[in-house]
Amino acid sequence: MTMSMFERAGAGLSDWLANAPDVAELVKGSAVNLAVTGLSRAGKTVFITSLVHNLLSALHQPHRMPLLKVVGEGRLVAAKLVPGTIALPRFPYESNIERMATSPADWPARTTDISDIEIDIRFVPSGALGFVLGRIGSGMATLRLRIIDYPGEWLLDLPLLSQSYADWSRATLKLCRNGLRAEVARDYLAFLSDHPHTTPASDDDARRAHELYRDYLRAARDEHGFSFLQPGRFLDPGALAGRDLICFAPLDIPEGVYRPADGTFGALMERRFEAYKAEVVTPFYHRHFRNFSRQVVLVDVLGALLAGREVFDDTQHALDAILESFRYGRGGIISRLLGNARIEKVLFAATKADHVPDVQRDHLGSLLRSMIALPALDVRSQNAAMDVTALASVISTEEDTQEIDGQRVQVVVGKPVGSETRAKFFVGNVPAKPPRPELWGKPFLNIPVFEPPAIDVSPIDGIPHMNLDLALDYLIGDRLS
Known part of the structure; x- marks a missing residue:
């Protein structure tokens, strides 16, 4: 008897499922290694602490991470920390959160050595893959996200x-x-x-x-x-x-x-x-970078502007060296060291976006994009997906307006570290491109160091942020689809 089109499709699917070990393994769990690096004072420790806390809180407060599609689409089932291993010291997430939750709140100490932390993310895959996993069993998959933190200077x-x-x-x-x-x-x-x-x-x-x-x-x-x-x-x-x-x-x-x-x-x-x-x-890159497939590079663009032309140019020099040395594909130093290993996705992020009003944040991202423009073309030619964003791992300010010289301007409101009261700050203008030499005569910005906001030490409410969910979706969203 001749099979119908639907019967043939069903038989084909059954045959495919019977010979699909990779999909079966997805049910048990897959993994992705995310390297978090950056230049001096860019906030890697705060970035990882907030990322972990918000992932653990996402089921309770999905509004904190709506741009991470697995959360925004309601497909997240669970997120939990994995016990540390003996391979590396564990990233001090708990002590960092406790420090930020004290009164007065304080920022965690900067990175001084390499560490890692792992989170198991249980989710329902979207589209056809969700249907396939449903045929296999629970319809759910697990992604183990390993985050490796090390000093940016390395x-x-x-x-x-x-x-x-x-x-x-x-x-x-x-x-x-x-x-x-x-x-x-x-x-x-x-x-x-x-x-x-x-x-x-x-x-x-x-x-x-x-x-x-x-x-x-x-x-x-x-x-x-x-x-x-x-x-x-x-x-x-x-x-x-x-x-x-x-x-x-x-x-x-x-x-x-x-x-x-x-x-x-x-x-x-x-x-x-x-x-x-x-x-x-050489052993550092052999031991750790061999398994990295995703990378985020954090840059304190605002701090470089505030410090003046010489430090800003030095930041550009450092970014050029990072990009030219990695060459995320064939022909670069990493490829010569590690053979076929390569970085698949790279995100460059200008941090502390909450320190400037909303109208300035597009300029912040554009400025970083301009700073890496020429090396970025080289990265793209080596088949690494790359993007640039501006983000704030923790929002420590609010927006307001103030009249200055007869004009109403946007300002940020925050509590500087060591101060007893909150105050308004007109931080100046962020240029969209690297400033011309003649424009360095006067400061571009006036930015204090703000205290972090009051947060709950338990992973229930999460931490307010800007674009952290968007950054994470770019980096690992394809593995959570």
């Missing part, structure tokens, strides 16, 4: 892999002697004048050079907001603190000299530089 170690010690020294000292950096690096530059690379090797001199250079890097970051600072582990060495492996620094090596002579101070520094690349940088 990201800038990757370019070292394509440089010799002599080339790195020349490029680094050229930066040290330019503008504001020259004043910050004054003590280290004075040391260099008395210690040429041709002097005999000395462990004591190497340690002193490292300490002076490290102090310069920390002051450049903490006091002035610079981002392009290498090596990144000098800022937060963790378990490497005190080891000879990191006791090196750049020396004055003339053009045309490829390698310092054996037995010299320069040769000692070169050996440690190469050991640092081989024993710290």
Whole structure:
């Protein structure tokens, strides 16, 4: 007897289901690894803390995450934390939330070492896949989201892999002697004048050079907001603190000299530089980046504008280095290290969008897009999906208006850290493109550091944010479809 069209379709579906191990595995659970990186003061710790808290709260308060489609479409079934493993220290989500929920509220401490946290997201797939899983069993699937946090400065170690010690020294000292950096690096530059690379090797001199250079890097970051600072582990060495492996620094090596002579101070520094690349940088990327498929890079664009032209240009330099070094596809350093491993999606996010009124936020995203325009074309050519957004991991302000010079303007209202009262702030104008040199004469922005809002430590109400759900949907929404 001839089968009808519907019977043939049903038989075909049954055959397909019988030979679909990948779909069956989806019922048991799939996983995605999201790397969260960023430049100095961009707010990675707050981003992850808010993301986790809002995911855990999404069933109770779906209005917090409506642009994450699995929530907005009512397909989220559950979200729960997974116990930590011994592979990495666990991201301190609970202590961060407790710190933000105290009175007065306080921001969590910045990242100083690598950590991770995992969340199991149980959901009902949409469309045909939901029908298929319904035929298999429960009709539900599980995605394990692993979020890996590490200091943004470590990201800038990757370019070292394509440089010799002599080339790195020349490029680094050229930066040290330019503008504001020259004043910050004054003590280290004075040391260099008395210690040429041709002097005999000395462990004591190497340690002193490292300490002076490290102090310069920390002051450049903490006091002035610079981002392009290498090596990144000098800022937060963790378990490497005190080891000879990191006791090196750049020396004055003339053009045309490829390698310092054996037995010299320069040769000692070169050996440690190469050991640092081989024993710290390369293993870090082999161990962790091999499994990353999604990446978010957070940037404090407002802080760079506030700090002035030199720091803003430095932020652009750091972004260029990040993009050119990763080359999220074939031919880049990561591909040469890891073979076929690649980043599939990249999101660049300008943080602290709540610090400016609504009318300025499009400019914030446009400014970041302009800052990465040329490297972004390169990323796109390597088949990595890329986008740019402006977001606030936590909303710490409200919008209002105020009359200034006879005109009604939009302002933000918030409580600066250390203040007893809330106040209105006219923060100025965010340019949509990098400012022209002649426009740097006066400050663009006036932005204090605001206290976080009062939040509930339990994952019930969530945390107010801007575009965190949209960012997460871009990064992993396809895995929750």
